[in-house]
Amino acid sequence: MTGLEVTAPDGLPEITAESDLAALIAASTDLVDGDIVVVTSKVISKAEGRVRAGGRDDALAEETLRVVARRGATVIVRNRLGLTMAAAGIDASNVEAGSIALLPLDPDASARALRTRLHELTGAVLAVLVTDTAGRAWREGQTDIAIGAAGLRVAEDFAGRVDAYGNDLVVTLPAVADEIAGAADLVQGKLGARPVAVVRGRADLVLPTGEDGPGATSLIRPDGADLFGYGAREAVIRALAGTEADQLPFGEPVDPSSLIEAIGRVHLSGWISAALTDDDEPTSLDLEIAGIPDERVVAAVCFAHGWRLANWQHGESGVVARVSPTTP
Known part of the structure; x- marks a missing residue:
């Protein structure tokens, strides 16, 4: 026993x-x-x-590494310790009124x-x-x-x-x-x-x-190794904005076939073919995308999967896009 x-x-x-x-x-x-x-x-x-005087908002910026998700007044962040918590773990309970406790x-x-x-x-x-x-x-x-x-x-x-x-x-x-x-x-x-x-x-x-x-x-799982580096709404915004500093939480670049499959899921009106520019390492990938794809959407999908849209040219039957993997 x-x-x-x-x-x-x-x-x-x-x-x-x-x-x-x-x-x-x-x-x-x-x-x-x-x-x-x-x-x-x-x-x-x-x-x-x-413990110090003030409210949570007064200390949130200094305790935050990056915002993970927002819903109304609720802000989930990855704090300076690497922990993902509401309001960075700043607490106003079990302390004197008007005071906050930082981790x-x-x-x-x-x-x-x-x-x-x-x-x-x-x-x-x-x-x-x-x-x-x-x-x-x-x-x-x-x-x-x-x-x-x-x-x-x-x-x-x-x-x-x-x-x-x-x-x-x-x-x-x-x-x-x-x-x-x-x-x-x-x-x-x-x-x-x-x-x-x-x-x-x-x-x-x-x-x-x-x-x-x-x-x-x-x-603590390293930033970029977590499958849920952003909340659902925040992930859409970060991918569309495509700011380099936001890349890490999306993780390492996926393999070319996974990228092509992901683009195909949002571009439903035509076929996609691809050719690696280097047979040994996928330093860049040329995509032929039929129809009229939205450049910003394709760029966002690439960003979320660890790739960068490097070139975009319109052809007779669609678009030729060159993409390259990023290094978060």
């Missing part, structure tokens, strides 16, 4: 930049080897002086510092997670995820293993740090004034003292 124990102490005082967070955690818990200490990012932000400058570093201090105070070999609340595509509601980690294997790689039925596991990669964050949130509660939790029962994930592991940053 296996089990998981999650506890969250009551009675922690309001945390400020003058608080000794590690000492308060050590005094309110009974930490032992193998424990995972889970702390909300809000408390880390308070301890690190990341920690470096949540992994915050987790490492707290882990070191807790070990000094308790002698326990433990891990630390810094968590924040995030929504999920295609799912209602929110759940907590790990945005900082130290001393923890944040994911378990099952690729290459075989299940009980003999099936090969190819891409199975449980993000255990996020699963632990969600379990801790169930006990902490959003309004329970319990920003710290201790998860016990997964000591196998805890690394030895001196080994901090890859951190929660390793769970």
